[in-house]
Amino acid sequence: MLKHFIKYYLRADTKYRIHSPFVFKLLKDVIEDDRYYYAFDVLNTLRARLLQKNELIEVLDLGAGSRKGQGNKRKISEIAKTSVSPNWQCQFLFRLANQLQPQRVLELGSSLGLSSLALRFGSPASAKLMTLEGSPEIARLAAENFSLLGASNLELIEGPFEKTLPEALKKLEKIDMAFIDGHHLKEPTLLYFEQILPFLNKNAVLVFDDIYWSDEMAEAWLTLKQHPSVILSIDLFWCGLLFFSPDFKEKQHFTLIPSNYKPWQLGFWR
Numbered sequence: 001m002l003k004h005f006i007k008y009y010l011r012a013d014t015k016y017r018i019h020s021p022f023v024f025k026l027l028k029d030v031i032e033d034d035r036y037y038y039a040f041d042v043l044n045t046l047r048a049r050l051l052q053k054n055e056l057i058e059v060l061d062l063g064a065g066s067r068k069g070q071g072n073k074r075k076i077s078e079i080a081k082t083s084v085s086p087n088w089q090c091q092f093l094f095r096l097a098n099q100l101q102p103q104r105v106l107e108l109g110s111s112l113g114l115s116s117l118a119l120r121f122g123s124p125a126s127a128k129l130m131t132l133e134g135s136p137e138i139a140r141l142a143a144e145n146f147s148l149l150g151a152s153n154l155e156l157i158e159g160p161f162e163k164t165l166p167e168a169l170k171k172l173e174k175i176d177m178a179f180i181d182g183h184h185l186k187e188p189t190l191l192y193f194e195q196i197l198p199f200l201n202k203n204a205v206l207v208f209d210d211i212y213w214s215d216e217m218a219e220a221w222l223t224l225k226q227h228p229s230v231i232l233s234i235d236l237f238w239c240g241l242l243f244f245s246p247d248f249k250e251k252q253h254f255t256l257i258p259s260n261y262k263p264w265q266l267g268f269w270r
Contacts, residue, residue: 001212001213001214004218004237005212005237008235008237008257009257009261011255012235012237012255012257012261013254013255013256013257013265014257014262014265015027015028015032015256015259016259016265017265018256020252023254026234027258029095029099030092030095030096030099031092031256031258032258032259033095037094037098037121039117039118040087040090040091040094042117043087043114043117043118043121046117046145046148046149047080047084047087047114050076050079050080050084050112050145051080052077053077053080054076055075055076056073056074057073057074057075057076057079057137057138057141058073058136058137059072059073059138060134060135060136060137061134061135076112076141079111079112080112083111084112084115085111085114085115085209089115089238090115090117090118093115093118093179093207094118094119095122096177096207097118097119097123097177098122098123100176100177100203100205101123101124101127102124102127102176102177102204102205103123103124103126103127103128103176104127104172104176104177104201105120105123105127105128105129105130105176105178105179106130106132106168106169106175106196107129107130107131107178107179107180107181108131108132108161108165108178108179108181108182108192109131109132109179109180109182109183110131110132110133110138110139110156111133111138111142112138112141112142112145113142113143113145113156114145115179116131116142116146116154117145117149119179120151120153120154123177125152125153126153127153128153128172129153129154129155130154130155130156130157130168130171130172131155131156131157132156132157132158132164132165132168132182133156134158134159134160134161139156139158140158143156161182161188161192165192165195165196166195169195169199174199175200175201176203176204176205177204177205177206177207178196178205178207179207179209180192180206180207184210184217185216185220186216186217186219186220186223189208189217189220189224190220190224193227197229200244202245203243203244203245203247204243205242205243206241206242207239207240207241208220208221208224208239208240208241209239210238210239211235211237211238211240212237212238221240224240225240225242225253229244230242230243230244231243231244231245231246231248231250231251232244232245232248232251232253232254233252233254234254234255235253235254235255235256236256236257237257
């Protein structure tokens with residue numbers, strides 16, 4: 001992963017070198033936004049609660065596995081610590097949903113439900129969100145968390161993605177935003193993309209997590225952004241965003257980094 005980060009860092013641009021109004025606004029109002037929302041307190045409280053749970057549960061891993069090498073029996077607290085979207089990622093997902101205001105949202109990989117709730121809280125109250133989780137015990141806990149926080153229009157479907165994704169797509173009918181965070185392997189990732197593609201609305205965004213998790217995922221990301229349907233791609237290293245609107249006129253690829261990571265890049269040189 002280090003080699004991928006070095007390459008990413010060297011080619012990444014800050015907002016001072018971006019001429020696309022849409023991308024500049026996304027960078028300024030989502031990626032670099034430091035406003036604190038009430039929903040963050042709710043998510044942090046839930047995370048703290050999960051970090052105190054030492055109950056062992058059976059984990060069914062249908063994806064590429066964990067870098068930590070845990071067995072099938074894991075503490076809830078350990079899952080919350082190592083396998084759940086961290087605070088900054090949940091806040092990003094909230095801000096992205098809050099900015100784009102999607103009405104139909106899909107998530108592949110619920111885990112304990114923190115990222116699902118971030119998407120739910122960031123989206124309009126009328127929005128419908130569907131999240132998929134392959135591990136039965138983790139799905140049970142996520143559903144409990146949704147109920148605990150009274151999350152409405154948020155449906156969880158438990159089971160392997162190859163079975164649950166077609167069901168979710170049929171129910172949603174159209175998709176404005178999807179967060180793909182599970183099964184970190186090239187071929188399944190590309191397959192999910194092809195399955196979701198026909199259901200995308202004009203202004204939809206797909207967010208792929210861990211695009212540099214492995215060389216295989218880096219290859220998947222390269223294939224995804226080169227797809228003929230993709231008009232705009234944004235590489236944030238930890239995730240990649242794909243847009244499809246013909247309003248962007250021409251195909252463009254951006255690699256972005258917050259300006260505080262490159263304070264000398266003020267746009268005077270290109």
